[in-house]
Amino acid sequence: MERAPLLQPDEQRLTDISAIAERRDQAALSRLFDHYVPKIRSFCLAAQPGANLMADDIAQEVMIRIWNKAHTYKPESASLNTWVFTLARNARIDYLRKNSRHQSDIDPEYLWQNIVDENADPFKDAQHKRDQERIQQGLNKLPPDQKEVLLKVYLEGKTHKEAAEELSLPLGTIKSRVRLALHKLTIYIKR
Amino acid sequence: MINYHPSIEILTDYAAGSLPLAHSLCVSTHLEHCNECQQQIKKLETLGAHLFDQGHTEHRQLSNLKDSFFKRLTEEPEDLVESPQANKKPVNEDVMQWDDYKIPNSLRQFITKGYNELNWMRLSPSFKIATLYNEEGGAQVALTRIKAGAHMPVHTHTGDEITLVLQGAFSDESGVYRKGDFINRDASHKHQPIVTKDAECICLTVLDAPIEFTGWFARLLNPLIRRYHPHSH
Numbered sequence: 343m344e345r346a347p348l349l350q351p352d353e354q355r356l357t358d359i360s361a362i363a364e365r366r367d368q369a370a371l372s373r374l375f376d377h378y379v380p381k382i383r384s385f386c387l388a389a390q391p392g393a394n395l396m397a398d399d400i401a402q403e404v405m406i407r408i409w410n411k412a413h414t415y416k417p418e419s420a421s422l423n424t425w426v427f428t429l430a431r432n433a434r435i436d437y438l439r440k441n442s443r444h445q446s447d448i449d450p451e452y453l454w455q456n457i458v459d460e461n462a463d464p465f466k467d468a469q470h471k472r473d474q475e476r477i478q479q480g481l482n483k484l485p486p487d488q489k490e491v492l493l494k495v496y497l498e499g500k501t502h503k504e505a506a507e508e509l510s511l512p513l514g515t516i517k518s519r520v521r522l523a524l525h526k527l528t529i530y531i532k533r
Numbered sequence: 534m535i536n537y538h539p540s541i542e543i544l545t546d547y548a549a550g551s552l553p554l555a556h557s558l559c560v561s562t563h564l565e566h567c568n569e570c571q572q573q574i575k576k577l578e579t580l581g582a583h584l585f586d587q588g589h590t591e592h593r594q595l596s597n598l599k600d601s602f603f604k605r606l607t608e609e610p611e612d613l614v615e616s617p618q619a620n621k622k623p624v625n626e627d628v629m630q631w632d633d634y635k636i637p638n639s640l641r642q643f644i645t646k647g648y649n650e651l652n653w654m655r656l657s658p659s660f661k662i663a664t665l666y667n668e669e670g671g672a673q674v675a676l677t678r679i680k681a682g683a684h685m686p687v688h689t690h691t692g693d694e695i696t697l698v699l700q701g702a703f704s705d706e707s708g709v710y711r712k713g714d715f716i717n718r719d720a721s722h723k724h725q726p727i728v729t730k731d732a733e734c735i736c737l738t739v740l741d742a743p744i745e746f747t748g749w750f751a752r753l754l755n756p757l758i759r760r761y762h763p764h765s766h
């Protein structure tokens with residue numbers, strides 16, 4: 343019996359996402375579920391510790407979006423992790439908006455759809471891969487105080503100002519920690 | 534040519550999803566005009582994805598969640614598949630153009646036909662304002678429309694103000710602001726802007742309420758916290 347070649351986990355996930363897009367492959371969705379749902383849940387629990395029902399709801403919503411939108415994913419413009427992160431971010435915003443006493447009339451669906459890529463550009467593609475590697479390596483070397491602030495902003499959903507209040511630090515200190523971190527990761531080069 | 538961009542802090546909070554929605558609306562509108570900030574956002578999202586990926590994984594049994602998810606997917610697939618038009622207001626390009634201005638995508642949830650359809654309130658012969666919405670206890674989101682060559686009225690406010698130029702241009706002692714420019718002023722800033730003489734100026738403005746921001750997530754989450762922890766108070 344012929345064996346399927348063994349793929350690297352991230353290559354397997356790329357194969358899975360196109361299997362969903364092309365032939366509604368539920369086994370592929372099942373593998374993505376196992377990989378991403380725990381991450382999405384901890385992303386939600388970071389913002390709201392203990393809110394397991396909310397985390398379950400958002401995780402399912404993201405999996406539904408993956409199922410429905412797999413055909414819109416473009417590997418040349420973003421990694422699969424980045425795509426799923428943006429889906430989780432938007433689903434978390436939408437959930438909080440709809441389930442809050444202070445319901446907002448602003449529909450977040452309209453706000454994060456504008457980053458449209460020009461046609462695939464081999465130069466940009468290569469640059470994107472370099473950005474990926476630099477960020478990955480740089481993150482592991484960041485001083486803990488800088489990483490702490492990044493985690494507050496990205497995972498706990500705090501603004502710079504809220505992070506400052508929570509850590510009892512001046513806003514200026516938070517800003518400079520984020521700037522230093524972004525600079526080290528070569529994400530931000532001062533204009 | 535865009536000269537005024539959101540600060541890196543605002544862009545980071547936007548990419549992370551922690552920026553209040555009213556402010557995100559201004560950033561989103563700016564991005565439609567600004568390739569430079571779009572590239573910056575892409576990098577910031579890549580960072581978010583790495584932090585997301587490193588998130589510690591809990592050892593919780595998720596098989597029940599998975600079973601019910603796939604049961605739903607198999608039994609009610611129609612409910613889960615969204616039609617492309619769902620939730621989207623119809624956009625008619627012909628009508629969109631009738632007052633010669635293209636409405637940014639980010640504002641189409643509020644403006645379906647054109648700026649003229651809005652409920653403009655005349656505050657002076659040269660100055661009109663249309664409220665898009667008021668966040669309860671939060672920000673006020675509005676459009677301002679000022680005739681060519683006119684002064685903007687002096688106003689006082691205690692919170693920050695974000696202005697995004699949609700059409701035309703205005704200037705103050707610090708510079709000239711054109712279509713797509715993103716201007717963030719704190720309450721202490723005193724300025725008296727003048728619209729350039731060649732055309733009227735339409736701006737999107739977000740004014741933080743005079744009350745102290747207690748934090749967007751905090752405000753949104755208070756009712757949730759009560760719901761999930763009914764005995765914690």
Ligand SMILES: [Zn+2]
Binds near residue numbers: 538563
């Ligand atoms: Zn910009």
